[in-house]
Amino acid sequence: MAIQQKLSLMIPGPTPVPEKVLEALGRHPIGHRSKDFQDLVEITTKNLKWLHQTENDVLTITGSGTSAMEAGIISTLSKGDKVICGENGKFGQRWVKVAEEFGLEIIKIDAEWGTPLDPESFRAVLEKDYKKEIKAVILTHSETSTGVINDLKTISSHIRNHKKALSIIDCVTSIGACNVPVDEWELDIVASGSQKGYMIPPGLSFVSMSKKAWKASEDSNLPKFYLNLKSYKKSLSNNSNPYTPAVNLVFALDEALKMMQDEGLDSIFKRHEKHKLAVSAAAKTLNLKLFADEKHLSPSVTAIKIEDIDAEKFRKTIKNKYDILLAGGQDHLKGKIFRIGHLGYVNDRDIISVIAAIGNTLVEQDKVSTEQVGEALKIALFHLKVS
Numbered sequence: 001m002a003i004q005q006k007l008s009l010m011i012p013g014p015t016p017v018p019e020k021v022l023e024a025l026g027r028h029p030i031g032h033r034s035k036d037f038q039d040l041v042e043i044t045t046k047n048l049k050w051l052h053q054t055e056n057d058v059l060t061i062t063g064s065g066t067s068a069m070e071a072g073i074i075s076t077l078s079k080g081d082k083v084i085c086g087e088n089g090k091f092g093q094r095w096v097k098v099a100e101e102f103g104l105e106i107i108k109i110d111a112e113w114g115t116p117l118d119p120e121s122f123r124a125v126l127e128k129d130y131k132k133e134i135k136a137v138i139l140t141h142s143e144t145s146t147g148v149i150n151d152l153k154t155i156s157s158h159i160r161n162h163k164k165a166l167s168i169i170d171c172v173t174s175i176g177a178c179n180v181p182v183d184e185w186e187l188d189i190v191a192s193g194s195q196k197g198y199m200i201p202p203g204l205s206f207v208s209m210s211k212k213a214w215k216a217s218e219d220s221n222l223p224k225f226y227l228n229l230k231s232y233k234k235s236l237s238n239n240s241n242p243y244t245p246a247v248n249l250v251f252a253l254d255e256a257l258k259m260m261q262d263e264g265l266d267s268i269f270k271r272h273e274k275h276k277l278a279v280s281a282a283a284k285t286l287n288l289k290l291f292a293d294e295k296h297l298s299p300s301v302t303a304i305k306i307e308d309i310d311a312e313k314f315r316k317t318i319k320n321k322y323d324i325l326l327a328g329g330q331d332h333l334k335g336k337i338f339r340i341g342h343l344g345y346v347n348d349r350d351i352i353s354v355i356a357a358i359g360n361t362l363v364e365q366d367k368v369s370t371e372q373v374g375e376a377l378k379i380a381l382f383h384l385k386v387s
């Protein structure tokens, strides 16, 4: 029986939380209209801009990642607006549902789950829109449900060429994991959430808004109140919030952003990249198949197809014996895949442990030899050596 207090979260959110951040959460709350809190908002906003590589406003919402995406959509669009929705997984599907719910007219560009969206399809549709009727392109950068990263750099260049359409991007598992240069790619609306690359518990989400997005917000007529980003912008000019924010999560955010600055953006991206390579190479050595197209692997999560074994039972064994929580498959993928999160506060030790735990479990089920587990660790160590 494992020691339940030492659970290692290897799921793509909630992710592990550093001690310093946990301590910040345990402090007494302070008044959210106090000068001390305003100072905190000022510094966290400045550091959020650093993380997003942008001069745009970055707003903090008390709510999970979905609230940030919904806020971006309803704060800038109007009923009946034509939008493109990219869909190649569970989260892409969610944004289609949100767009439907708010009465937007959707042009869906999809791809089979496990494969990336084709940037050419976006170019083709946007180029044909002579009348400039398309108001926004909504898509997910790192599709957490399948472990696929979409080519946002190329897709965003096609959106830019259209000139009228806003980009509304779910960067929930790419911000703080790989390069998302918001200004360089001219991304209009970028959403993310605290329980992912930020190393904080769930509860906060973030939206970056470009000048073009603010301009669009002037004409937006979709119903909104709590998630009206204009209220957040107005309060932010005074380093404040329109409603009571999750004060302690902001303490935590402050600590986490400082840790990220100490590590540096490049080092953070390199760490995620090497962990991705170590996990995917080790999995293949253990005769496991990657669910995602190998040229488009997400930096934050690796989805693994497991044949002849129920993925849910497999996950349970790893949890009970090694205290490592893996994620399952969603929807039709339940029982067919499991996912290894390597997002946020994850170090090389976590990667070595998860590979050894998976390898040993496969040995016990007579699926691989102990030599193969040795080989898997060897190839993982090769990738981890890169600094």
Ligand SMILES: *Cc1c(COP(=O)(O)O)cnc(C)c1O
Residues within 6 Å of the ligand: 012, 013, 064, 065, 066, 067, 091, 140, 142, 143, 144, 145, 170, 172, 173, 193
């Ligand atoms: C986790 C996640 C979200 C946000 O989900 P919430 O449960 O609302 O925080 C959105 N998109 C992706 C790709 C995610 O991984």
